[in-house]
Amino acid sequence: MDLFTVSDRVRRYRADLLEFMEEYVYPAEAVYEEQMRAADDPHHQPQIVEDLKAEARRRGLWNLFHPHPEWGPGLTNLEYAPLAEIMGRSAHLAPEATNCAAPDTGNMEVLTLFGSQEHKERYLKPLLDGTIRSAFAMTEPAVASSDATNIELRMERDGDHYLLNGRKWFASNAMHKNCKVLIVMGKTDPAAPPHRQQSMMVVPIDAPGVTIVRNLPVFGYTDREGHAEIRFEDVRVPVRDVLKGEGEGFAISQARLGPGRIHHCMRAIGVAERALELMCRRADARSRSGTGSATAPISATGSPRPASTSTAPGC
Structure with missing residues (x-):
């Protein structure tokens, strides 16, 4: 079997996640900015994030990062990679909305592997529930x-x-x-x-x-x-x-930081793809001097890519 063959299970998760991004996450970006400005507090927890968390959980898009079946879907890094890439396209919203945000992901794995039963009850379960x-x-x-x-x-x-x-x-x-x-x-x-x-x-x-x-x-x-x-x-x-x-x-730090760095790289690919797409759209829409009025700049959030593609369109 090809190393990069996507399983039916991951294909379903990917389709569901793309739909969630299109219908909820991308439209929520402007709402998020409005709520943060209104709060005038850089560390405010806006209601839109909690709303997204509730919707993601309802759709079964929750704790996708966790490789242990007892606590999550049990995906491998290879299976999780295309999902993290999608979430990276809205890095300030999608990972937290799906309870897949750093540093909680690494901390949850540490508590799973090395925590006592008391640690699991007091901290791991609330972290998995997204309440802390x-x-x-x-x-x-x-x-x-x-x-x-x-x-x-x-x-x-x-x-x-x-x-x-x-x-x-x-x-x-x-x-x-x-x-x-x-x-x-x-x-x-x-x-x-x-x-x-x-x-x-x-x-x-x-x-x-x-x-x-x-x-x-x-x-x-x-x-x-x-x-x-x-x-x-x-x-x-x-x-x-x-x-x-x-x-x-030191041994725990190695166990924690290995998957953690890989997760960051996966998300970085997604946000880089989106940045490239925005650049391409801006370059394509911009008028040269003397050839007419310039098209208004594309917003920082930009429109999401079509769900059918996994790569940035050519420039």
């Missing part, structure tokens, strides 16, 4: 923490708890109105081998000692979910909230 959001706190301001062995936030054992002290930043989603929980990576044993020094812990965002310092813009833009700087000052975390075990943080 989460953030992943790994990156730090003072070190090159794209290499996770460099992180410095300390996690020191104190009886039945750990004390967390340090700073994180660019914690995506931490400014979201529904963000309730953080997965935090830090060092529990600086003397251990480099890849066994780190641990991950589940921390409520309102735990004493956790301070959301500020939102950090990216290239001058403020995303609704935010990218927060967070300060941890003697934050007490029960031992039971360590994921998998002490020293497992």
Whole structure:
């Protein structure tokens, strides 16, 4: 069988998702902008997002990312790829509408694989239901923490708890109105081998000692979910909230970030296709100087592509 043969199941999901995008998501983009302007709050949770979530769930377009059949449809990355590409065409609406938005997708997989039963009841199930959001706190301001062995936030054992002290930043989603929980990576044993020094812990965002310092813009833009700087000052975390075990943080990060980066790439293809289509339409509609009045610019949202095509039209 051809490696890229699409199964009947994925073909049905794709058709349903394209219909959902055409009928609900693309028309909602203008409504979203209006509601955000009216709220005058860059981190406002507009009602249109909740409406889209309800419709997506009604249509069975929910948690499509989750590869474990117990918690989602159980699609492989290969099967999920064309669906993520479609959702990427409206990257600020479609992923959240279908409960397939980062960083929740990665956090849900971490809780599925490494969380306790208590973690699953308290956080995983509400995340799967779309009633709460989460953030992943790994990156730090003072070190090159794209290499996770460099992180410095300390996690020191104190009886039945750990004390967390340090700073994180660019914690995506931490400014979201529904963000309730953080997965935090830090060092529990600086003397251990480099890849066994780190641990991950589940921390409520309102735990004493956790301070959301500020939102950090990216290239001058403020995303609704935010990218927060967070300060941890003697934050007490029960031992039971360590994921998998002490020293497992680096291994968990690899398990989490692998699929997470692939999901981002899938969505990026979709938004790039849409940007190319808008450019082509603008180039085709624009009049040259002296040959008549120029056609009005196409809106930033633009009209969606026909459902029958999966590639950008030629220019």
